[in-house]
Amino acid sequence: xxxxxxxxxxxxxxxxxxxxxxxxxxxxxxxxxxxxxxxxxxxxxxxxxxxxxxxxxxxxxxxxxxxxxxxxxxxxxxxxxxxxxxxxxxxxxxxxxxxxxxxxxxxxxxxxxxxxxxxxxxxxxxxxxxxxxxxxxxxxxxxxxxxxxxxxxxxxxxxxxxxxxxxxxxxxxxxxxxxxxxxxxxxxxxxxxxxxxxxxxxxxxxxxxxxxxxxxxxxxxxxxxxxxxxxxxxxxxxxxxxxxxx
Amino acid sequence: xxxxxxxxxxxxxxxxxxxxxxxxxxxxxxxxxxxxxxxxxxxxxxxxxxxxxxxxxxxxxxxxxxxxxxxxxxxxxxxxxxxxxxxxxxxxxxxxxxxxxxxxxxxxxxxxxxxxxxxxxxxxxxxxxxxxxxxxxxxxxxxxxxxxxxxxxxxxxxxxxxxxxxxxxxxxxxxxxxxxxxxxxxxxxxxxxxxxxxxxxxxxxxxxxxxxxxxxxxxxxxxxxxxxxxxxxxxxxxxxxxxxxxxxxxxxxxxxxxxxxxxxxxxxxxxxxxxxxxxxxxxxxxxxxxxxxxxxxxxxxxxxxxxxxxxx
Numbered sequence: 001x002x003x004x005x006x007x008x009x010x011x012x013x014x015x016x017x018x019x020x021x022x023x024x025x026x027x028x029x030x031x032x033x034x035x036x037x038x039x040x041x042x043x044x045x046x047x048x049x050x051x052x053x054x055x056x057x058x059x060x061x062x063x064x065x066x067x068x069x070x071x072x073x074x075x076x077x078x079x080x081x082x083x084x085x086x087x088x089x090x091x092x093x094x095x096x097x098x099x100x101x102x103x104x105x106x107x108x109x110x111x112x113x114x115x116x117x118x119x120x121x122x123x124x125x126x127x128x129x130x131x132x133x134x135x136x137x138x139x140x141x142x143x144x145x146x147x148x149x150x151x152x153x154x155x156x157x158x159x160x161x162x163x164x165x166x167x168x169x170x171x172x173x174x175x176x177x178x179x180x181x182x183x184x185x186x187x188x189x190x191x192x193x194x195x196x197x198x199x200x201x202x203x204x205x206x207x208x209x210x211x212x213x214x215x216x217x218x219x220x221x222x223x224x225x226x227x228x229x230x231x232x233x234x235x236x237x238x239x240x241x242x243x244x245x246x
Numbered sequence: 247x248x249x250x251x252x253x254x255x256x257x258x259x260x261x262x263x264x265x266x267x268x269x270x271x272x273x274x275x276x277x278x279x280x281x282x283x284x285x286x287x288x289x290x291x292x293x294x295x296x297x298x299x300x301x302x303x304x305x306x307x308x309x310x311x312x313x314x315x316x317x318x319x320x321x322x323x324x325x326x327x328x329x330x331x332x333x334x335x336x337x338x339x340x341x342x343x344x345x346x347x348x349x350x351x352x353x354x355x356x357x358x359x360x361x362x363x364x365x366x367x368x369x370x371x372x373x374x375x376x377x378x379x380x381x382x383x384x385x386x387x388x389x390x391x392x393x394x395x396x397x398x399x400x401x402x403x404x405x406x407x408x409x410x411x412x413x414x415x416x417x418x419x420x421x422x423x424x425x426x427x428x429x430x431x432x433x434x435x436x437x438x439x440x441x442x443x444x445x446x447x448x449x450x451x452x453x454x455x456x457x458x459x460x461x462x463x464x465x466x467x468x469x470x471x472x473x474x475x476x477x478x479x480x481x482x483x484x485x486x487x488x489x490x491x492x493x494x495x496x497x498x499x500x501x502x503x504x505x506x507x508x509x510x511x512x513x514x515x516x517x518x519x520x521x522x523x524x525x526x527x528x529x530x531x532x533x534x535x536x537x538x539x540x541x542x543x544x545x546x547x548x549x550x551x552x553x554x555x556x557x558x
Contacts, residue, residue: 121378161426
């Protein structure tokens with residue numbers, strides 16, 4: 001079984017979020033990039049587990065410049081067999097998805113996995129877009145994935161509950177909590193990652209459909225109003241008259 | 247030009263569906279709604295009150311298969327000549343809107359939180375720690391609106407409901423089983439949420455959380471550790487890895503407020519934090535804080551709400 005896992009970089013979860021160039025660019029000053037946690041913990045680790053049970057290979061792909069190789073090496077250290085970097089600026093979800101779809105088209109993958117979203121753009125877009133571009137079924141926000149022959153069995157989130165579904169592969173799946181547990185790369189993995197193949201592929205001609213014109217930070221929160229724990233009538237009164245939420 | 251709004255009407259008209267129609271109306275064009283499933287005409291006609299001029303319904307599609315829904319909405323876009331398609335950013339939209347974006351080559355604004363300002367639309371980014379203003383450069387646009395970002399506004403009267411053949415084709419995903427706990431208010435749609443964490447010491451103490459939720463008409467939620475150790479079901483877990491919510495009121499008892507938890511709730515309009523530890527980081531994100539024992543404060547708050555409800 002050939003599995004492709006889409007990898008995005010994201011700022012470390014504890015990064016300070018700030019913007020530069022008149023609030024039009026994310027300020028990368030002092031920011032450490034990591035493999036987007038959902039791509040890593042859920043999609044990549046589950047792909048490795050499936051390979052361990054069923055055999056096959058796990059390829060990781062990203063869209064980005066040479067500066068993203070470090071993040072790809074981190075993902076290789078966790079256990080992927082090889083990496084592909086499509087050498088283009090990741091301008092929007094559409095461009096990223098179509099670049100990956102273009103690469104996947106000629107490489108016959110049985111499963112294409114993504115994380116449920118990135119922690120920086122939170123769009124949850126790329127998986128569905130790849131599926132449409134390749135005319136494949138798409139199961140979003142799966143919390144369980146098993147493969148038996150040509151059939152994948154999944155559990156997926158629905159509003160307030162869970163659904164069990166089956167789909168024939170090839171298919172595209174976005175992976176959410178429950179799929180797998182985080183793996184910490186060991187020294188052997190880190191050493192091996194240095195020599196695993198990282199292929200750079202030239203991009204296809206793809207349009208960009210959206211752009212981030214500017215960013216803003218939320219207005220500073222006014223100081224928290226402390227209420228006497230013995231006086232919950234006061235809290236109710238404030239929630240009703242001041243905050244107007246009850 | 248018109249705006250097409252997709253709503254999921256499988257369980258009647260949910261609040262987030264009404265929000266999407268209201269949002270569509272605020273874009274200033276004629277609004278047509280497309281939906282699938284078996285909701286009765288009389289129910290769907292009520293969407294007219296929120297600004298729809300017509301509802302198209304494809305009754306041949308009864309599940310949420312993303313390929314079928316994409317074909318139906320794509321066909322409806324073609325039929326109506328819509329240049330804007332609006333979704334509510336729920337679990338179905340997260341599967342369908344990206345597909346539609348590729349099919350129509352229409353830029354997608356995922357997770358909009360406000361009506362467009364000029365040619366940009368505001369979205370949440372960095373897990374709620376910042377906002378971005380997105381511009382769509384394609385002729386057709388798709389906007390997926392985060393639930394609870396605007397209030398539904400009833401402005402008109404009921405509208406026509408027409409059967410529509412969206413040429414859905416076949417479903418590739420086979421549905422085996424659905425488990426939805428009965429009677430709960432779905433978290434992503436809830437306006438009021440009462441949440442608790444490890445400070446409650448054990449699942450047997452959740453009665454006081456449920457009591458408060460009940461008198462408020464709120465949904466219940468929990469922190470990640472509580473879901474991980476199995477005190478509460480996973481679908482109640484709010485935070486970065488769980489559900490992200492933006493209720494009007496979020497009451498958190500016995501939750502310290504780690505950055506990953508805040509990422510799931512920082513869109514809440516008002517946050518009340520109850521914690522014995524005055525140094526809990528959650529107080530920095532709170533509007534109202536109570537330094538005290540949840541075991542005493544929650545029942546007292548429940549009584550205070552009861553008293554307030556009976557006199558109002």
